[in-house]
Amino acid sequence: MRYISTRGSAELVDFEGALMTGLARDGGLYVPETWPTFSADDLRAMRGLSYPEIAFRVMKPFVSPCIPDEDFKKIIDESYATFVDHSVAPLSQLGPNLWLMELYHGPTLAFKDVAMQVLGRLYDYVLNKRDKRITVVGATSGDTGSAAIEAIRGRSRASIFIMHPNNRTSEVQRRQMTTVDANNVHNIAIEGTFDDCQNLLKAMFNDHDFRDEIKISGVNSINWARIMPQMVYYVAAAVSLGAPDRTINFTVPTGNFGDIFAGYAAKQIGLPIDKLVIASNLNDILTRVMNTGAHTLGEVHPTMSPSMDIQISSNFERLLFDLYDRDGKAIADLMNQLTETGTFTLGQAQREKALKLFTAQRVDEEQTLKTIEKVYQQSEKLIDPHTAVGVEAAWREQDAATDKSTPMVTLSTAHPAKFPDNVEKATGTRPPLPQHMLDLYDREERFTVLPNDLETVTTHIRKTLAAESQTV
Numbered sequence: 001m002r003y004i005s006t007r008g009s010a011e012l013v014d015f016e017g018a019l020m021t022g023l024a025r026d027g028g029l030y031v032p033e034t035w036p037t038f039s040a041d042d043l044r045a046m047r048g049l050s051y052p053e054i055a056f057r058v059m060k061p062f063v064s065p066c067i068p069d070e071d072f073k074k075i076i077d078e079s080y081a082t083f084v085d086h087s088v089a090p091l092s093q094l095g096p097n098l099w100l101m102e103l104y105h106g107p108t109l110a111f112k113d114v115a116m117q118v119l120g121r122l123y124d125y126v127l128n129k130r131d132k133r134i135t136v137v138g139a140t141s142g143d144t145g146s147a148a149i150e151a152i153r154g155r156s157r158a159s160i161f162i163m164h165p166n167n168r169t170s171e172v173q174r175r176q177m178t179t180v181d182a183n184n185v186h187n188i189a190i191e192g193t194f195d196d197c198q199n200l201l202k203a204m205f206n207d208h209d210f211r212d213e214i215k216i217s218g219v220n221s222i223n224w225a226r227i228m229p230q231m232v233y234y235v236a237a238a239v240s241l242g243a244p245d246r247t248i249n250f251t252v253p254t255g256n257f258g259d260i261f262a263g264y265a266a267k268q269i270g271l272p273i274d275k276l277v278i279a280s281n282l283n284d285i286l287t288r289v290m291n292t293g294a295h296t297l298g299e300v301h302p303t304m305s306p307s308m309d310i311q312i313s314s315n316f317e318r319l320l321f322d323l324y325d326r327d328g329k330a331i332a333d334l335m336n337q338l339t340e341t342g343t344f345t346l347g348q349a350q351r352e353k354a355l356k357l358f359t360a361q362r363v364d365e366e367q368t369l370k371t372i373e374k375v376y377q378q379s380e381k382l383i384d385p386h387t388a389v390g391v392e393a394a395w396r397e398q399d400a401a402t403d404k405s406t407p408m409v410t411l412s413t414a415h416p417a418k419f420p421d422n423v424e425k426a427t428g429t430r431p432p433l434p435q436h437m438l439d440l441y442d443r444e445e446r447f448t449v450l451p452n453d454l455e456t457v458t459t460h461i462r463k464t465l466a467a468e469s470q471t472v
């Protein structure tokens with residue numbers, strides 16, 4: 001498998017290249033050059049298999065020929081042994097034909113662990129083989145950061161810097177990142193939004209001297225190796241509900257468009273997905289572009305689902321690349337226009353193509369709280385605010401559907417204990433932290449607050465790396 005940049009001018013790379021490069025050198029995102037396909041029989045044969053076995057079958061064509069089967073199987077088995085629920089992504093039923101896929105049973109209690117546990121081990125594998133070291137730099141609105149830190153802490157061949165927006169994550173999310181006591185882990189609180197953090201990250205990748213100097217790699221979903229393991233849970237859920245002999249719908253709480261792009265990728269490889277529902281909070285650029293064609297950046301609104309407080313939705317570029325028939329120049333022009341003017345208009349033909357698969361719903365703060373409350377009243381289940389955005393969107397889609405026979409799976413992306421205040425506000429019940437995190441509030445925090453300024457951040461990274469190398 002080779003990977004091609006969405007902006008068309010970077011060199012093609014193999015899986016290892018895509019993993020280590022993160023963002024392509026032309027500023028684009030890597031996608032598979034062609035989509036491998038799984039037949040109906042291939043999918044049927046996955047019914048009843050364990051999650052790691054499905055993961056191996058789904059991901060194998062994407063890592064081939066870089067990672068031999070036996071090594072890859074070991075990486076997958078070790079990754080999913082860290083989950084408290086052996087099925088990794090269990091389904092629970094919320095209503096007639098409505099399912100929650102619980103993706104928060106990994107070490108840091110959010111769906112990010114599903115990919116990040118694999119990514120950390122893939123880095124180790126490739127770096128050992130090449131006898132190399134890297135500096136991982138990431139941007140987080142709350143969950144990517146802790147999952148990445150958990151996956152990389154203590155590894156001898158990588159240092160990790162995570163930028164989060166100062167005071168814009170939940171306290172649990174922040175403490176999960178800032179209380180990790182490992183020499184190779186560095187947290188930076190940027191005075192700004194997640195978009196500012198992500199812009200800084202992309203600027204570091206696009207500064208080729210800095211990039212080569214610190215040997216940067218990225219753990220955000222701009223890295224294809226983050227998307228790939230997320231395809232697996234769409235396949236696992238769908239085959240357990242009867243695919244390929246029936247179609248399935250998914251609703252995905254969406255921010256950076258990574259998780260839902262993984263659903264799109266699952267469809268491309270042959271999974272019979274009928275609809276993918278984009279569920280947005282008040283930061284609704286994706287809902288607006290689907291419903292009107294106008295892709296216009298607005299202010300980032302802080303919400304009770306902070307991990308989705310995003311306007312610049314990076315992975316949308318991957319979808320655009322397919323919508324524009326893989327014309328890298330057209331995508332580079334659109335992205336330049338976005339940077340220069342803050343807006344572009346999705347072509348009519350491209351929007352019509354997108355609407356064959358995607359629909360979009362915006363869920364406000366009051367509806368989010370009401371949904372947490374209603375789900376608790378109906379089933380005594382506590383859900384987090386991101387999941388609630390998804391459930392409300394799924395209810396609306398189900399109400400509007402003429403054919404109600406297609407199962408709808410809503411991705412439950414975080415554990416309610418990550419957002420205890422709002423869950424308690426809605427239900428009167430405070431979700432407890434799991435056993436391994438009970439001392440979270442007693443642990444010492446370590447992070448550096450920096451202004452939203454590229455020079456200041458890169459200087460800090462250089463100095464910290466130099467100090468870290470003295471202590472190794």
Ligand SMILES: Cc1ncc(COP(=O)(O)O)c(C=O)c1O
Pocket residue numbers: 110111142143144221253254255256257258259260307308386387413414
């Ligand atoms: C809990 C939670 N839900 C939903 C999302 C949105 O996912 P994505 O950014 O891949 O669209 C995120 C952030 O990624 C998240 O942390």
Ligand SMILES: N[C@@H](CCOP(=O)(O)O)C(=O)O
Pocket residue numbers: 139140141142143144145219220221222255256258307308
């Ligand atoms: N919601 C994310 C934002 C970063 O998204 P990513 O999927 O590109 O890593 C977070 O929680 O940090």
